[in-house]
Amino acid sequence: MIVNTSSRKLFQMCFVFLLFIAVNMPTIVHAQLTPWQRGDIAKKVSLRGSAVYQDSLWITGSENAVYVSQDAGKTWLDRSVIAKVNTDFRDIALFDHNTAIVMGVGEGAQSVLYKTIDAGITWQLLLQNEDAKGFYDSIAFWNNTTGLLLGDPVDGFYVIKKTEDAGRTWRRIARLKLPKILPKEAAFAASGNTLITDENGQAWLTTGGFTASVYYSSDWGESWLRQSVPLFQQTQTAGGYALALNSQQQVFVLGGDYLQRPASYANIATFLDKQWQPIDAGQRGLRTAMSCSENICIASGKTGSDISTDSGQHWQAFDDTSSEINDQGFYTIASDNGLFLAAGAQGKVAIYRTNP
Numbered sequence: 001m002i003v004n005t006s007s008r009k010l011f012q013m014c015f016v017f018l019l020f021i022a023v024n025m026p027t028i029v030h031a032q033l034t035p036w037q038r039g040d041i042a043k044k045v046s047l048r049g050s051a052v053y054q055d056s057l058w059i060t061g062s063e064n065a066v067y068v069s070q071d072a073g074k075t076w077l078d079r080s081v082i083a084k085v086n087t088d089f090r091d092i093a094l095f096d097h098n099t100a101i102v103m104g105v106g107e108g109a110q111s112v113l114y115k116t117i118d119a120g121i122t123w124q125l126l127l128q129n130e131d132a133k134g135f136y137d138s139i140a141f142w143n144n145t146t147g148l149l150l151g152d153p154v155d156g157f158y159v160i161k162k163t164e165d166a167g168r169t170w171r172r173i174a175r176l177k178l179p180k181i182l183p184k185e186a187a188f189a190a191s192g193n194t195l196i197t198d199e200n201g202q203a204w205l206t207t208g209g210f211t212a213s214v215y216y217s218s219d220w221g222e223s224w225l226r227q228s229v230p231l232f233q234q235t236q237t238a239g240g241y242a243l244a245l246n247s248q249q250q251v252f253v254l255g256g257d258y259l260q261r262p263a264s265y266a267n268i269a270t271f272l273d274k275q276w277q278p279i280d281a282g283q284r285g286l287r288t289a290m291s292c293s294e295n296i297c298i299a300s301g302k303t304g305s306d307i308s309t310d311s312g313q314h315w316q317a318f319d320d321t322s323s324e325i326n327d328q329g330f331y332t333i334a335s336d337n338g339l340f341l342a343a344g345a346q347g348k349v350a351i352y353r354t355n356p
Helices: 005-024
Strands: 047-053 054-059 065-071 088-094 100-107 113-114 122-128 138-141 147-151 160-164 195-198 202-207 211-218 225-228 240-245 252-255 267-274 275-280 288-292 298-300 304-307 332-336 339-343 347-351
Touching: 005 138, 047 100, 047 304, 047 339, 054 088, 054 339, 088 138, 113 138, 147 195, 160 240, 195 240, 202 240, 211 240, 252 288, 252 298, 288 339, 298 332, 298 339
Parallel strands: 047 088, 047 332, 138 195, 240 288, 288 332
Antiparallel strands: 047 054, 054 065, 088 100, 100 113, 113 122, 138 147, 147 160, 195 202, 202 211, 211 225, 240 252, 252 267, 267 275, 288 298, 298 304, 332 339, 339 347
16 A cells, blocks of 8 residues: 555654653553452351451451451451340451451450460450440450550540550540530441551541541550541431551541441541541442452452552452342451451451452
8 A cells, every 4th residue: 555745744743642641641541450369267156356367367247256267368268256235346456477466346345455375265344434335346456465445435435445455554635735525426336447556656546426537646555536437427327337557557447337338328438638538449338348459459348349459549340249139349348578468257258369
């Protein structure tokens, strides 16, 4: 074929123009992802706590359930706590392959802390709520000895307790160091991510109830300031449900409304440029947990999950399509070294590896 000079120049101009558009147009390339690998436990309990330490995986839930895998999820051992109190373990702090603290929720004496140093073979009662109206929500540790416990308010202020001896003793943070709660404000013990800690003594907790807030501490939990966050907050059951950090220590807050789990609303925000900013992750319903490993982040709620391959800036759907509609997500997620552990309703457990 013979192409004259004018046609060649026109072709070159069109090519340059199309190249300019391709380079400058903002696009999100959806990565090809391997699916979730299911490995449910036999007991059909609700699982809301999870933790990963290298190849040691732990999940906790209702009916005093604790299950431990020491082979990266290939096999699971029932290490449930045998006690008179029947509780729902909704949070866990894992320190090594054998040492963990689990937190039970419920009014009064149902709110408990137990510790094991032998991978769940035996458990020691650390703390039991003595206030009949008290209710534990979340625990988080900076290291093996120093951590925080968040509880519902009993006197107009949240109960925040601190330990500096690995949970043997706890003291309440002074009320004058916390903001007074807002009208109808509440904390949700959804997945053990209501409270998180980070380096240099930083800590965050999130709340909801016709508001969506994050409380921030920069002094090892000794004092707190409240910040409003742009999440759905139009009902008593709306607001912040969980917090997470990516590999750059950028903090995220997640939420929604558990009475409107699959609805479309603002459900993720991040702290960037000294302010909280909403992130569009598809607005696909309530998100109660998020975890990051390197540049991969996964956020989830009972109805579905979302994944980011750029540390939480852009997202795509990442549902467990082997489950029924509105049950294609998880209550809780934890990760370490590229392995993500997720758990949910009816003994549902799944693993995702970034390098399968």
